[in-house]
Amino acid sequence: MKKEQVVNCQFSVWYSLFKKHTIKSVILPLPQNVIDYLLDDGTLVWSDDETTTIVTAPEFPEFSSRVQEAINTLGGSVFPKLNWSAPQDASWIALNSSLRCQSLTDIFLLFKSSDFIAHDFTRPECHPVQLVLRKWSELIPGGEFRCFVKENKLIGISQRDYTQYYQHISKQKHLISQSIQDFFTSHIQYKFLDEDFVFDVYRDSWGEVWLIDLNPFGEVTDSLLFTWEELISGCNLRAQPVEGGAPQQDDLAFRYTTSEVTVQPSPCLSYRIPRDFVDLSTGEDAYKLIDFLKLKRGQQDEESDEDA
Ligand SMILES: Nc1ncnc2c1ncn2[C@@H]1O[C@H](COP(=O)(O)OP(=O)(O)O)[C@@H](O)[C@H]1O
Numbered sequence: 001m002k003k004e005q006v007v008n009c010q011f012s013v014w015y016s017l018f019k020k021h022t023i024k025s026v027i028l029p030l031p032q033n034v035i036d037y038l039l040d041d042g043t044l045v046w047s048d049d050e051t052t053t054i055v056t057a058p059e060f061p062e063f064s065s066r067v068q069e070a071i072n073t074l075g076g077s078v079f080p081k082l083n084w085s086a087p088q089d090a091s092w093i094a095l096n097s098s099l100r101c102q103s104l105t106d107i108f109l110l111f112k113s114s115d116f117i118a119h120d121f122t123r124p125e126c127h128p129v130q131l132v133l134r135k136w137s138e139l140i141p142g143g144e145f146r147c148f149v150k151e152n153k154l155i156g157i158s159q160r161d162y163t164q165y166y167q168h169i170s171k172q173k174h175l176i177s178q179s180i181q182d183f184f185t186s187h188i189q190y191k192f193l194d195e196d197f198v199f200d201v202y203r204d205s206w207g208e209v210w211l212i213d214l215n216p217f218g219e220v221t222d223s224l225l226f227t228w229e230e231l232i233s234g235c236n237l238r239a240q241p242v243e244g245g246a247p248q249q250d251d252l253a254f255r256y257t258t259s260e261v262t263v264q265p266s267p268c269l270s271y272r273i274p275r276d277f278v279d280l281s282t283g284e285d286a287y288k289l290i291d292f293l294k295l296k297r298g299q300q301d302e303e304s305d306e307d308a
């Protein structure tokens with residue numbers, strides 16, 4: 001995989017190409033002092049009686065008001081991410097256990113708890129780092145699909161949440177596959193900067209298809225119900241038997257979880273054990289926890305202000 005393939009998949013690049021077909025979003029540059037704060041593991045302040053005094057998170061008045069303005073423009077709730085990654089491994093820390101954010105404090109809490117976000121900061125090809133705020137949309141996992149494109153041809157579609165069996169997917173497989181193929185030919189094909197790539201879509205309850213994300217074609221992207229060997233060679237993609245014997249479209253393989261017995265452990269399960277508590281128990285990462293507590297307290301203060 002070429003470096004450009006990765007660079008082309010950063011949010012600002014693909015969003016400018018496919019704005020009309022994806023969720024409304026705002027991109028904000030991250031000021032250096034905010035980056036420093038996000039990378040900082042926190043500062044311990046000891047009071048005279050040797051108990052820990054937890055200081056509140058620093059304030060970034062100008063940045064904070066730009067973020068709040070963007071959140072308001074997007075309807076009051078957002079899904080936050082950086083150029084590449086969303087803090088999906090950190091949803092457990094949020095009061096609502098979701099990535100839905102209403103303030104900069106909510107975003108900081110997720111970002112400081114996420115290894116995925118920390119990883120984006122360390123990738124030289126990710127710079128400059130940008131904050132991406134997307135209008136919050138309740139996406140039903142059974143409506144999400146990942147699509148593999150090789151030489152500008154759609155060769156495979158996989159159910160995204162493959163750990164679950166969804167009856168509507170097996171019932172409507174032809175319709176789903178056709179609507180994604182149509183979306184691809186009308187809006188995506190030949191319009192991206194590479195000829196090999198992976199795109200994620202959401203098919204809403206009216207049958208309309210939306211672009212969710214763009215990813216590089218290669219090992220860095222989860223191949224879900226395919227293997228990268230299969231996708232790269234392009235051979236035997238349609239080896240999965242099709243119920244009812246109806247022919248699949250030429251060269252396009254649609255894979256989904258076929259019955260309740262095949263339900264697999266969720267790949268996200270390993271993220272549900274708070275990584276930082278593990279670190280804490282081994283004495284390595286006390287500062288991170290202190291940061292969480294500061295942010296949590298900030299959040300609670302905000303809430304009690306609202307109640308008042
Ligand atoms: N605007 C949004 N509102 C709510 N949930 C979202 C939104 N955008 C994405 N999601 C959910 O988050 C998941 C990951 O989003 P994505 O942008 O692909 O992040 P990443 O590239 O880090 O995996 C999606 O599969 C979807 O379930």
Ligand SMILES: [Mg+2]
Nearest residue numbers: 200213214215
């Ligand atoms: Mg993604």
